[in-house]
Amino acid sequence: MPAQGPRFDVAVAPNGYAWWYIDATSADGAHGLTIIAFIGSVFSPYYKWSGRGHPENHCAINVALTGPRGSAWAMTERPSRRVDRGADHFAVGPSAMRWDGDTLVIDIDEISAPLPYRVRGSVRVTPEMIGTTAFALDPAGRHRWHPVAPRAHVEVSMTHPGTSWRGDGYFDSNFGDEPLEDGFDDWHWSRAHLKNDVAVLYEGRRRDGTPFELALRFDRQGRWHDVMQPAPAALPRTGWLVKRRTRADAGHAPQVIKTWIDAPFYARTALSTRLFGENTRAVHESLSLGRFRSPVVQSMLPYRMPRALW
Structure with a gap:
């Protein structure tokens, strides 16, 4: 399916969702960043409890930073009256993203939970390439993935916590x-x-119960082609015992450098690995939706992801 740029004006139907995901690692490997902007926040207990009739009423910008000079987490859900979006901009409360055709500029002004502290600063994501294809993740096309910029240059300038760095990044979206x-x-x-x-x-x-898999390589012009999946490779379970697995060249055992996020149903990890004959670092995630459906996990979510009334 053809696609171009982030397209923040995408229509999201009842029961549906959209998110835009950015990750980055500093040049020295010491710092990591992920930012996810949600419409119909897929992990929101409030959206689920509401019956998922109005996805626009359940929006959030999630920020997660890790590093020796400052780590932070924030994800506050806000109602539709605090949302402003169009083809090239998406604002949720005091935080916003804007796309000028060359660079995605992200202004962050959030408060963490459950311990309240300010998470504030700016991030600039400049794509080296723009992906022009979206991929279906199921036969009916109900879930779709669009790699907006598989390779990007990222500049991070945070005042809270006080940290600044540059590195390589990645930008995609899911619908x-x-x-x-x-x-x-x-x-x-x-x-x-x-x-x-x-x-x-x-x-x-x-x-x-059916399996799915997708293995792609994108060149520096954004062109993609299918490749054979590398060999299966085991990873240790997280502190919450979430199963992690990945792929790597046969005979190579990937190593966990740092677990950025360790949640009851989700993990994001920095890996040292070998793929297609090259030693490299990877950003990896494992998601257990069976865990997410658990009533116990659902009862824990509001403490980490509050909902603002304003």
Whole structure:
């Protein structure tokens, strides 16, 4: 399916969702960043409890920073009256993203939870390439993934916590017409910047029990081609015992450099690995939607992801 740029004006139907995801690692590997902007926040207990009739009324910008000179987390959901979006901009409360055709500028002004502290600063994401294809993750096309910029230059300037750095990054988006947990039981995803290409590996199990997988390489012009999935490789479980698995060249054992996010149903990890004959670092995520559906996990979510009334 053809796609171009982030397209913040995408229509999101009842029960549906949209999100835009950015990750980055500093040049020295010491710092990591992820930012996710949600419409119909897929992990929101409030959206689920509401019946998911109005996705625009459940928006959030999630910020997660890790590093020796400052780590932070914030994700506050806000109602539709605090949302302003169009083709090239998306604002949720005091935080916003804007796309000028060359660079995505992100202004962050959030408060963390459950311990309240300010998370404030700016991030600039300048793509080296623009992906022009969206991919269906299920046969009916109810869940779709668009790699907006598989390789990008990222500049981070945070006042709270006080940290500034530059590094390589990645930018994609996902869209769906039904709740994520209705479509999938789990998935494992990773991206790795190689010398000339970007490798993106997807695999998991749909809710009906069928497996899915996608292995792609993007060149510096944004052109993509399918590749054979590398060999399966085991990773240690997280502190919450979430299963992690990945792919790597046969005979190579990937190593966890740092677990950026360790949640009851989700993990994001920095890896040292070998793919397609190159030693590289990868950003990896494992998602257990079976865990997410648990009433116990649902009861824990509001403490980490509050909802603002203003």
